[in-house]
Amino acid sequence: MKSLRFMLSVVLVSLSTVAFAQSDAQKSFDKLKTLAGSWEGHVATLPQEPAIEGKLMQVSFRVTSMGHTLMHEMTGAGRPDDPITMLYLDGDRLLLTHYCDAGNRPRMAGKISPDGKTVEFDFLDVAGSMQYGHMHHAVFTFLDANHHIEDWTYMLPGDKPMHAHFDLQRK
Numbered sequence: 001m002k003s004l005r006f007m008l009s010v011v012l013v014s015l016s017t018v019a020f021a022q023s024d025a026q027k028s029f030d031k032l033k034t035l036a037g038s039w040e041g042h043v044a045t046l047p048q049e050p051a052i053e054g055k056l057m058q059v060s061f062r063v064t065s066m067g068h069t070l071m072h073e074m075t076g077a078g079r080p081d082d083p084i085t086m087l088y089l090d091g092d093r094l095l096l097t098h099y100c101d102a103g104n105r106p107r108m109a110g111k112i113s114p115d116g117k118t119v120e121f122d123f124l125d126v127a128g129s130m131q132y133g134h135m136h137h138a139v140f141t142f143l144d145a146n147h148h149i150e151d152w153t154y155m156l157p158g159d160k161p162m163h164a165h166f167d168l169q170r171k
Helices: 002-020 024-033
Strands: 037-046 056-064 069-076 084-090 093-099 104-112 118-128 134-144 147-156 160-170
Touching (some): 024 056, 024 069, 024 084, 024 093, 024 104, 024 118, 056 160, 093 134, 104 134
Antiparallel strands (some): 037 056, 037 160, 056 069, 069 084, 104 118, 134 147
16 A cells, blocks of 8 residues: 555656646747847848848847737838747747738747757748748847847748848847
């Protein structure tokens, strides 16, 4: 009887430990929420896109929906575009929906790197027209509390990738 109670106790402790352990998706989301605030930096593109190459960009992150959503907004000097990206948990997945100036809404699933310094998003699907292309990939790299890098890959018509690299400092 004592051994049965001991085994039951061990099982209950093990189950409670598993229940309280954070999923990788939750860890990724919590890491991304540390970016809340205002950021700025210059963009580099490959192939070079003269309309934005070297421009100063502003990025803001805002935790919203009682902590369940992270809103990412990007604007640039003299640019009319203002894409919004929403990051959120869906069960045990970290998802991103990008409300693109191209008139579509690609979704991507994210994963944190083993060292916890990078969250990378891979394309899942897209809603809306792809006439002008779509956002296809995103990587957030954490350098320190006041410096991070964003790498975004936009798929142009004909599946030609354009890469945009943002080196951002906290304002």
